[in-house]
Amino acid sequence: MTSNHFFFLCLIPLFFGHSIAVDVLKADQSINHTQAIVSAAEKFELGFFTQPKSSNFMYLGIWYKGLPDYVVWVANRDNPVLNSSATLKFNTHGNLILVNQTGQVFWSSNSTRTVLYPIAQLLDTGNFLLRESNSGPENYVWQSFDYPFDTLLPGMKLGWDSKTGLNRKLTSRRSQTDPSSGDLSYGVNTDGLPQLVVWKGNQTMFRGGPWYGDGFSRVRSKRANYIYNASFEISYSINDSNNGPSRAVLDSIGSVIYYVWTGGDKKWEIAYTFEGSGCNDYELCGNFGLCSSVLVASCGCLDGFEQKSAQNFSDGCVRKDEKICREGEGFRKISDVKWPDSTKKSVRLKVGIQNCETECLKDCFCLAYGKLEIPDIGPACVTWFDKLIDVRFVRDVGTGDDLFVRVAASELERSERKSIIVLVVVPIISVLIFLASISFYIVRNVRRRAKADNGVTITEELIHENELEMPIAVIEAATNNFSISNKIGEGGFGPVYKGRLSSGQEIAVKKLAERSRQGMEEFKNEVHFISQLQHRNLVKLLGFCIHEEEILLIYEYMPNKSLDYFLFEDRRRSLLDWQMRIDIIIGIARGLLYLHRDSRLRIIHRDLKAANILLDSEMKPKISDFGIARMFGEYQMETKTDRVVGTYGYMSPEYIMEGCFSFKSDVYSFGVILLEIVSGKRNHGFFHSEHQLNLLGHAWKLWNEGKTLKLIDGVLGDQFQELEALKYINVGLLCVQARPKERPIMSYVLSMLENDNMPLIHPKEPGFYGERFVLSDINSLFSTSNNVTITLLDDGR
Structure with a gap:
């Protein structure tokens, strides 16, 4: 299986090795469909291309030079030239324009400033810019990085820039073979506390969590991302940490996938994916709901709240005790969560405040608070009002944030009573658990011996498929010892884990549950049939493993689920x-x-x-x-x-x-x-x-x-x-x-x-x-x- 999601854009370049001088286009020069501009270190190339199924539509684009053809920027994505006579040149005001043989303009850099001695330059970052010939690249008049396609390159920024008034977003393509603008976008929502969001039109599909001082919640461990001076700019970017080609792409289903180029394997590999599924779906559990996805997405309520509708958790939750803003109120701490949606009407940020609890209690409309430590500024409080939506537990312990939810005094009293009960009941339960553990140990050893004998029998029955048998060590290494962070689902067979073999191939590992409905006969059935079937519309079995109590099936990984x-x-x-x-x-x-x-x-x-x-x-x-x-x-x-x-x-x-x-x-x-x-x-x-x-x-x-x-x-x-x-x-x-x-x-x-x-x-x-x-x-x-x-x-x- 390749590592490429279904958002790649296949192109047919129209030039035939003819490049104009170096990396620039001068005032008296132009390029047509037989020519290209190449950056100084030959990292990027700008030229014309068509789509395999739409060869009459011509586009001006940029791609990594010498790598499989993935377009990272398209000038005229929504207005293709309908024949092969397109030309890129300067007009009398020094703007870049794309015209056909009759002079009809299909695209323009559209700068309001007249450039007297224009020059266009393709940088080794993939940025194509327009500037005065006697100025440096930093003094550009127009740049392609301000008008993204569906791809974020290292050094490119998403978000708001007060100087230009631009709010830069990635926009998906309409389809695999149509680069025109789709209805999905990805960028920084600056309405309130900045947060990374994927939209469909004006509707939020999912979000990555708000800014927490020097980065974004829930993307801290990803390749470098930054937030800039909020007075002039609020933006997000990625770093090219391995000094090799990389890109982040918004695909046609709303996932944002970060790719790196592996020179040894000569292919694009997925480094991480930011996608909406399960608890990542925006507002899945409604107002005051709390989503957990240890196995599958399931909805609960924040402390102090209860389900509004027994039939529909998306209706959210309501307070158990409506009496708020009274003496004796307090807060319940919920650890390792993604903070609630932080749009302007529901959130407030105050810096220089040490006691966030007191700050929240002073305002009867304050529902919850969180704490920040902003570099070079100091402590700050984030307080939420109106509603608490899109809260979820994060998978990896220690990577989420602490949220302090306001609860009525009656809820705190109930908690104290529970503590007293725990002091009495826990010792009794501990003794019972000890006795049960001894019984379990005896039964487990008997079952393990029986299962081990059964494993030998199964292996013998599957002897003609033994070239598919994989060592358990290989699978454990691929799945990080079946880490919970690698778990992607649960079926009748048992849990399913995502993994990556040493070759770089991504795999899905099904682990036979102790009381699986399919059982041993159906495991043998699966291996026997799929190993002998080969068709593009059948899932491919890569291997199986029987090791002590572990019975596993290894398939090609399907990134778009079911x-x-x-x-x-x-x-x-x-x-x-x-x-x-x-x-x-x-x-x-x-x-x-x-x-x-x-x-x-x-x-x-x-x-x-x-x-x-x-x-x-x-x-x-x-x-x-x-x-x-x-x-x-x-x-x-x-x-x-x-x-x-x-x-x-x-x-x-x-x-x-x-x-x-x-x-x-x-x-x-x-x-x-x-x-x-x-x-x-x-x-x-x-x-x-x-x-x-x-x-x-x-x-x-x-x-x-x-x-x-x-x-x-x-x-x-x-x-x-x-x-x-x-x-x-x-x-x-x-x-x-x-x-x-x-x-x-x-x-x-x-x-x-x-x-x-x-x-x-x-x-x-x-x-x-x-x-x-x-x-x-x-x-x-x-x-x-x-x-x-x-x-x-x-x-x-």
């Missing part, structure tokens, strides 16, 4: 445009066809769902989790099991009711996923105010009423073509028909999706489209089948 991570969350779902959704559907179909027909093994997956569709760095789908897959013989079409295993909403009717499964069972699951992708809604748990149907029933109802297009996800707007959308919904409904023999095989499904001229069949009634029926009558269905048992898996397994 399909359900994007599809079923409002803000992230909007990042999936129509074409991206179509590409994901086609990719899943191709992977499934490979399993059913084209691989040397004919495989039925049996647990196809959005959570098991992983997304690589380019948002290409890869089918994962083969723990309950089954292999069919060449002429075998169907079989039956007395152990039904699967996930609500994705299992076919014949599989649930009779234990029968076939390739058509996977087709049914694929149809569910297809309809989920186009609608942005989950089948299981779907709610509509006018009926009790699930998503399949809702789609079927709209189809029969001639209102099919109402199923399309509203966030897509007018991105789709109506005929194409109708075709995809039609195919989805064909796949989820109640009777297996009426569902198309995957080869026919793929043909219908990829061929606009292929006639489509009118679908028949889908299976299990009444949500109330599925949930209330499921147990009675199984009670009629004496030999069938069912294991239901979580949606996110």
Whole structure:
């Protein structure tokens, strides 16, 4: 797997080795599409390029010279020249302009100052500037660093500059192959205490925490970042600490990834990622909520508060005791958190104050405070008013901040009573724990011996896959001994850790849980099948390890997580445009066809769902989790099991009711996923105010009423073509028909999706489209089948 997220911008340079003199463009010079400017030490290059799929659109850009072609700045990103006759030159006022052969201006440096003797220079920092020929670079009239693309280079600043009035932000591209401005931006929010923020339009997606004196909260350990004199400038930058090429990029899903170039491996490596997921999603837990993501994101309340709504934690929390600003109040300290949102209306900074608690108690509207030590200035207090939102625990102990939350006197009294109880109860509990520990030690040793024997058996059974076996030391080194900071999720198999091998390759390590639902047989199933399957739309198994009690699977790392991570969350779902959704559907179909027909093994997956569709760095789908897959013989079409295993909403009717499964069972699951992708809604748990149907029933109802297009996800707007959308919904409904023999095989499904001229069949009634029926009558269905048992898996397994 490469280390590149899916935001790279592939380019086709149009020059052919012709450069003008050195690193400058003089007043009487110009460059066309066959020429380039190269910085003095040949670190950067400025020239013209096109996109592979849009060769008629020409852009003026800058990139690292001699490295894989990644554009770091584009002049005319929103106004490409439509042919190859573009020229960069000076106009009569000394401004840089980009024109075509008729003289039409497509871009300009647009300085209000007339430059008498202009010169343009490309520096070794990647900065392209305009200045007077008799002045130095520091006296520039205009510079590209003030107008960022989606990339932050070392020495470049984001944030506010009072001299120019500019608030510099990174802006994402519209798509992989379209450098025009997207709707995501990254920069410094200067409204209140400065903080790093990613926006979608005007809406905050997530933030990195506020300024704490000499840097930003939650980015202290990252490569150097600075805040400058707040009287003139509030800005953030990165240092080129290894003296090699590096860059930070805002990708198309809102992640900010810092890259460094490794000369030995000759590739870009990810140094760290600043992204929104789980607790990083802005205001996930509402006002006065507190988010924790030890395993998965979960919401609680700050001390002194309780949940406002039992059904929806995003509604936030309310005070347990509304009586505030009374005698006896105090503060509860919460350690290792990201401070609350610090916009102007909710925060106040005062310097030179030693006793922040007294300062906060003096104001009845003060909700909480934090302490700062500002270099060269001294102590300071930060106090919050109005609301406390977007507070979360940080993963690494000692890297967060202390927050002191104001609570009523009754809460402090309750805390004192708890302390007395603790003094009495703790000694008793300690004795019980000691006795339990002895029992656990005895049982653990017995189980360890049994498991070790079992491990030998498993290894012998997997002997033909032994070239995939990895030493435990390699995996421990890659995951920093399974550090909690490396933990990226939890599935039915057990916890999942991110790691990096000594070669630089990023990996995902699944660790078998003690009481894993999949168990040993399904572990062997996973290794046996995936090791023999090779397809671009199937996740790649890199290895496995069995060491004492440790049973591990090692996969290629998927940086964009799973399909359900994007599809079923409002803000992230909007990042999936129509074409991206179509590409994901086609990719899943191709992977499934490979399993059913084209691989040397004919495989039925049996647990196809959005959570098991992983997304690589380019948002290409890869089918994962083969723990309950089954292999069919060449002429075998169907079989039956007395152990039904699967996930609500994705299992076919014949599989649930009779234990029968076939390739058509996977087709049914694929149809569910297809309809989920186009609608942005989950089948299981779907709610509509006018009926009790699930998503399949809702789609079927709209189809029969001639209102099919109402199923399309509203966030897509007018991105789709109506005929194409109708075709995809039609195919989805064909796949989820109640009777297996009426569902198309995957080869026919793929043909219908990829061929606009292929006639489509009118679908028949889908299976299990009444949500109330599925949930209330499921147990009675199984009670009629004496030999069938069912294991239901979580949606996110």
